[in-house]
Amino acid sequence: MNNMFKALPQEDKTVLALKGIYQCFGYNKYKLSRFEEYGFYLKYKSFLQSDKILSFTDLDGRLMALKPDITLSIIKNAQDNSPTPQKLYYNETVYRENANTNTFKEINQMGLEYIGCVDEYALCEVALLAKMSLSEISPSNVLEISHMGYVQGLLEELSLDVPKEEALNALKAKSAHSLCKLTQNKAHAQDLEALCTLSGAFEEIYPKAKSLCKNEKMDTALSQLKAISDAFEKAGQTGLRLDFTLLNDTEFYDGILMAGYVEGVAHAVLAGGGYNSMMQKLKKNCGAIGFAVYLSELEFVKTTKPSVPDAVIINQSGNQGQLLQSVLSLAQQGIKCVVVPNGTAIQGKQTYIFNEKGLIKC
Amino acid sequence: MLSIALPKGRLGDKVYDILEKIGYECSEIKEDNRMLVFENKKIGVRYFLVKPSDVDIYVERGAADIGIVGKDILLESNADVYELLDLALGKCRICVAAKKDYVEDMSRTLRVATKFVNVAKEYYATQNREIEIIKLNGSIELAPISGLSDVIVDIVESGSTLRENNLEVISDITTVSARLIACKAAYKFKQVQIDEICKKLKTVISND
Numbered sequence: 001m002n003n004m005f006k007a008l009p010q011e012d013k014t015v016l017a018l019k020g021i022y023q024c025f026g027y028n029k030y031k032l033s034r035f036e037e038y039g040f041y042l043k044y045k046s047f048l049q050s051d052k053i054l055s056f057t058d059l060d061g062r063l064m065a066l067k068p069d070i071t072l073s074i075i076k077n078a079q080d081n082s083p084t085p086q087k088l089y090y091n092e093t094v095y096r097e098n099a100n101t102n103t104f105k106e107i108n109q110m111g112l113e114y115i116g117c118v119d120e121y122a123l124c125e126v127a128l129l130a131k132m133s134l135s136e137i138s139p140s141n142v143l144e145i146s147h148m149g150y151v152q153g154l155l156e157e158l159s160l161d162v163p164k165e166e167a168l169n170a171l172k173a174k175s176a177h178s179l180c181k182l183t184q185n186k187a188h189a190q191d192l193e194a195l196c197t198l199s200g201a202f203e204e205i206y207p208k209a210k211s212l213c214k215n216e217k218m219d220t221a222l223s224q225l226k227a228i229s230d231a232f233e234k235a236g237q238t239g240l241r242l243d244f245t246l247l248n249d250t251e252f253y254d255g256i257l258m259a260g261y262v263e264g265v266a267h268a269v270l271a272g273g274g275y276n277s278m279m280q281k282l283k284k285n286c287g288a289i290g291f292a293v294y295l296s297e298l299e300f301v302k303t304t305k306p307s308v309p310d311a312v313i314i315n316q317s318g319n320q321g322q323l324l325q326s327v328l329s330l331a332q333q334g335i336k337c338v339v340v341p342n343g344t345a346i347q348g349k350q351t352y353i354f355n356e357k358g359l360i361k362c
Numbered sequence: 363m364l365s366i367a368l369p370k371g372r373l374g375d376k377v378y379d380i381l382e383k384i385g386y387e388c389s390e391i392k393e394d395n396r397m398l399v400f401e402n403k404k405i406g407v408r409y410f411l412v413k414p415s416d417v418d419i420y421v422e423r424g425a426a427d428i429g430i431v432g433k434d435i436l437l438e439s440n441a442d443v444y445e446l447l448d449l450a451l452g453k454c455r456i457c458v459a460a461k462k463d464y465v466e467d468m469s470r471t472l473r474v475a476t477k478f479v480n481v482a483k484e485y486y487a488t489q490n491r492e493i494e495i496i497k498l499n500g501s502i503e504l505a506p507i508s509g510l511s512d513v514i515v516d517i518v519e520s521g522s523t524l525r526e527n528n529l530e531v532i533s534d535i536t537t538v539s540a541r542l543i544a545c546k547a548a549y550k551f552k553q554v555q556i557d558e559i560c561k562k563l564k565t566v567i568s569n570d
Contacts, residue, residue, distance in 0.1 A: 142550045174444040174544075200553060241550065245444075261550045266424025267442075268547070 003334030011298045015091065017136045018110055018293065022089040025129060027112050030088035032073055038063040044072055047252050047278065052097035054104050066095040070109060071252075071275070071290065075282045078115045082286075085116030091295075111272070111292035118274060118287040123224060123256060124231035126289050130258050130270055131237050133293050137269060138262035138301055142239045145202075145228060146246035146257040148273075149221030150209070154195055157214045158188040171196060172247045199243040202229045206242060224256060252278055258291055262301060269297045311337035312348030316355040326359045363406050364555045367421055367429030369414035373452045373540055377430045378409070384562040406555075418443060418543060427548040428556055433538035434517055437481050444549055446560050447542040450567055454519040454538055456481055457531040461506050464513070464532070475505030476515035485515070485535050503527045 005013075019029070038055045045051050047069075054066040067073065070092050078086060089112040098105040112129065114122050127145065134141035151171070155164055162182050170178040171192075179192040194212055198205050206226065213219050225242065232240050246257050248271050255274025262269055272291025279288050311330055315323060323339065330337045339354075340346055351362040366381070368374040378391055388402040388409055400409045410426055417431040418441035428446075434456055436445065456478060466472065475496040476482045486493045496511050503523060505511040517538070518524060518531060542563060544556050 140551075144550065174446055174549075176446075177448040178445070261547045263551050264424075266422065266545055266547050 003332060006334045007336050010301070011295065014136050014298060015110065015295065018133055019089070019091070021129065021132055021136070022112050025087070025125065027087040027089045030074065030090045030113075032067070032070065032090060032092055034066060034093070035064045036067055036073055038065040040076065041065055041068060041072070044282075047072065047249075049249065050097045052104070054095045067092070068094055068096050070094060070111065070292070071113065072282075074113050074115075075275075075279060075284060075288065078279075078284050078286070078288075080285050082116060085114055085122065087114055088112065106296075108295040109292050110295055111290060113288060113290035115279075115284075115288045116286050118255075118276065118289050120224070120227045122289065123274070124228050126272075126291065127228045127256070127258065128231065128235060128237065130260060130272065130291050131232065131240070133291075134260040134262060134270060137293075137298060138264075140263035142241050142261050143270075144241040144243050144246050144259045144261070145225055146242070146244050147221035147225055148247070148250065148254050148257060150218050150225075151195070151244055151247065153215050153217035153221060154191065154212070156217070158191060159183060159185055160188075167192070168247055168250055171245050174199070174245045195244050199245060200241065202232075202240045202242045209242065209244070221255075228256070248273070254278070256289065260291075260293075265297055265300050267294075267297055269294050269301075307336070309338040309346075309348040310335045311350050311352060312346055313337060313339045313352045313354050313359065314342055314344070315339050316342045316353055318354055318356045318358070322358065323354050326354065363401075363403075363408055364428070364552060364559070365408040365410065365426045367410045367412050367417045367426035367431075369417050369430060369432075370411050371414060373414065373430065373432070374411065376451055377449070377540065380563065380566055381559075384559075384566060386559065421543050421545050424545045424547055426545070427552055428542060428544045428559065430540055431543055433536075433541055434478065434481070436541060436543070437536070437538070438478050440480070441543075442546065444544040444546060445541050446544055446556070447563055447567075449540040449542060449563065450570075451540040452538075454517050455531075456515065456535045456538060457518045458485075458513050458515055458533045458535065459503075459506075459518065459524055459529045459531050460513040462528055462530050464506070466512070472513065473511040474513055474515055475502055475511035477502065478515055481535060482515040503529055 038053065041048060041053050053068050056064055058064045070090055091110045094107050094109055095104050096107055114126050131143045134143055155167060160167055160182050161184065167179065167182055174196055176193045176196045179196055180189040183189050198209050209222055213222060229240055246259050248257055248259060253273035253275050254277040257273040259268040260270030270291055270293050274289040276287040279286060327337055327339060353360045353362060368378060386405065386407050388400045388407060391400045391409055398411045410420060412420055414432065415435050417429040418435055418439050420426040421429040422441040422443050432452060472491060472493045473496060474482050474493050475498050477498055479495050479497055482495060496505065498505060502514045502516045505514050506529065507527060524530060542560060549556055
């Protein structure tokens with residue numbers, strides 16, 4: 001069986017490995033229905049990545065939606081006063097707009113959520129699991145972390161001539177030249193430029209980030225990030241980056257932010273963060289942190305040619321039970337084999353003929 | 363290897379000259395041929411020559427690590443890339459223009475001809491003005507002259523094309539220039555090289 005497992009495509013192996021990791025850390029599988037009432041998303045549409053929702057009328061007349069998001073449903077169903085944290089993972093499909101084709105697309109997404117009191121240990125555990133997930137996808141990976149509290153803390157100190165969203169957009173684009181135009185105050189412009197350039201290996205950027213701290217909010221945020229870095233060091237994890245231009249989904253996340261990249265893929269393959277205020281908005285009296293791995297992106301990790309069978313067996317004649325036994329024996333060794341009728345030509349790494357004499361290597 | 367998407371044409375030529383000056387030379391690029399990929403393995407740089415409006419796509423999707431693109435194209439595409447530097451090259455404005463004797467009739471929908479559909483939509487949305495967009499791909503100035511539209515939203519450099527066609531600017535939307543952009547994922551793995559080229563370009567710009 002172990003050899004047969006090796007024959008699985010890399011993406012499938014990754015999914016199984018991630019499930020194994022999450023289970024070992026005490027996360028339980030969470031199965032959701034593919035549908036949710038449309039009204040639920042309408043109420044919280046500002047927290048969705050897009051307001052385009054694939055809807056349909058169910059047989060009982062209710063307007064339903066194919067899920068555009070998993071976390072909202074998980075929050076909705078979360079137990080409010082559980083004495084222990086709810087630790088769960090999912091592997092689900094979401095339906096979102098494909099802006100390039102102006103159609104809906106299916107996105108396969110796997111992720112985990114930690115719901116409860118998010119203390120320093122919980123932060124570090126979720127960040128470590130994010131890093132371990134990336135390492136399962138590719139050895140060449142980086143986990144980038146940031147904190148909404150740090151960015152908001154600085155923006156609160158500065159006098160900007162424009163709405164805060166404009167500053168966040170310029171920051172997201174690492175556009176120092178645009179940021180500097182947002183305030184007449186030279187010192188404030190310098191602070192914004194400094195924030196924009198806080199990007200790189202954690203240990204290199206941390207002292208610079210520390211010196212830019214201007215209030216308690218920034219200090220608290222940075223100390224949470226430092227706790228993650230310290231935990232990573234103890235766990236022997238490398239490849240942690242600090243970048244305050246990482247601002248994914250500012251409507252949803254209010255704490256730590258995470259994004260994971262693997263070499264060769266143009267988009268983040270992992271994204272997540274802390275969303276305590278979102279929990280409060282959905283009337284849940286606890287905190288939460290989580291991340292999603294975009295499995296659909298994994299097909300771009302390595303461009304491999306479609307694999308040919310390891311063994312092609314041309315079935316000429318003979319005892320078919322004996323043939324099946326031979327195929328089983330090969331499969332148990334992890335050899336992918338295909339039996340074809342006599343006269344058929346398909347490409348394989350090794351060709352065999354099966355006849356009265358048994359299996360003969362060509 | 364750092365891959366750079368350069369726009370074909372005048373802007374690309376200008377930017378290449380600067381890049382050559384700061385140590386990213388690839389002399390084959392100046393030869394008269396139809397090649398689209400040029401490489402200098404010695405210094406680890408590869409250039410792609412692409413249509414100006416496609417530069418952001420190459421960079422956003424990671425085919426090129428960095429690229430040079432007009433802000434007008436970025437505004438229109440909303441590409442998810444880092445906009446690292448304003449190169450202050452190819453400076454111009456995106457404006458609303460109309461025939462010299464044009465008087466806007468506020469009682470009816472405004473017909474706007476443009477190739478910058480999103481820019482125009484956003485601009486008029488801030489004014490709460492009902493508009494009908496007419497998407498054109500070139501010779502935009504012809505639209506108000508021929509009665510196809512009331513106004514146009516287009517790039518204005520010196521204004522001479524407008525003047526020659528008896529048109530004038532009635533409002534400025536924004537100023538645009540060439541920008542150095544980077545692929546977000548590539549930046550995580552090649553930050554040192556990208557920051558270095560960015561720093562060198564900044565020095566050249568501030569000296570000019």
